Amino acid sequence: MKHIYLNDSSPTGNSSMQLTRAADYAVRVMVHLATMPSESRVLLPALAKATAAPESFLSKVLQALTRAELISSRRGKRGGFAILDRGRAANMREVIESIDGPICLNVCLNGGKECERKSWCPAHPVWARAQRAMIDVLMSVTVSSMAANRGPVAPSESPNGS
Template identity: 30%
Template sequence: MRLSNLADYAVITMSAAANHCGGQRISASELAEETGLPRPTVQKLVSKLTAAGLLRSVRGAHGGLQLARPAAAITVADIVEAVEGPIALTACVDAHGECDHEKHCTMKPHWPVINDALRGALAAITLTQLRTTPAQPAHEKEVA
């Protein structure tokens, strides 16, 4: 499984916006400059993230964008779902999914469990955590 570039860029954009949380506001153009992402892409993302209730747009002389809720209350799952829609690894997890092999499938009852585990992992990572340097995963540590 691989996230789309747009979902990846949404996480990057929200991480940059989180660096300005606490009353500060930033424009989509400033976010694009800060992240190195194309301005039209950031503008598209800002629209989706605002519609999902993750960003708030304030108009006026001192307007701009800000997080709609605290960074600790916004997860990677929230961001991915704002751009991609509900996380569904297979068609049978999706409410509208159909499968030609459904009659004989022994995996169908297991996919929701797997899907929930993946979504749970993404939901356990907040924007606050993305602002810190992660610990090195055990499989990447050098053996002494």
């Protein structure tokens, strides 16, 4: 099982604790789709514009969200992407993990191999508490609640992206 470690290198070369770009785009897409009326479908170019994401990259994110059964996709004249009820009810942890796999603040918390330093490392309980707090926050926020709290739509963005 792949884990996401929030300690990848940043563009400056320093260690950085931040979400992957794919997970960020996934959250943007889910919130955007949740603001749409039920059964509305949005085409890839409109989603890319609404989320400020490159179409080719966003396409891969949408495939992962579809595999996770958070959104549906349909080809053809009445095609596009739509959020499913499960997607509206999903919490941020579910959205992020549908893209990146399990969240893990540090390698010593990955749940697989036991950390040999755990019993004496003073940092381990700090990382464990921080990870638990982060996961608790992510689990307390749903896609629907984020969509309900969304600010005004950007001037270049209409509700259906056209």
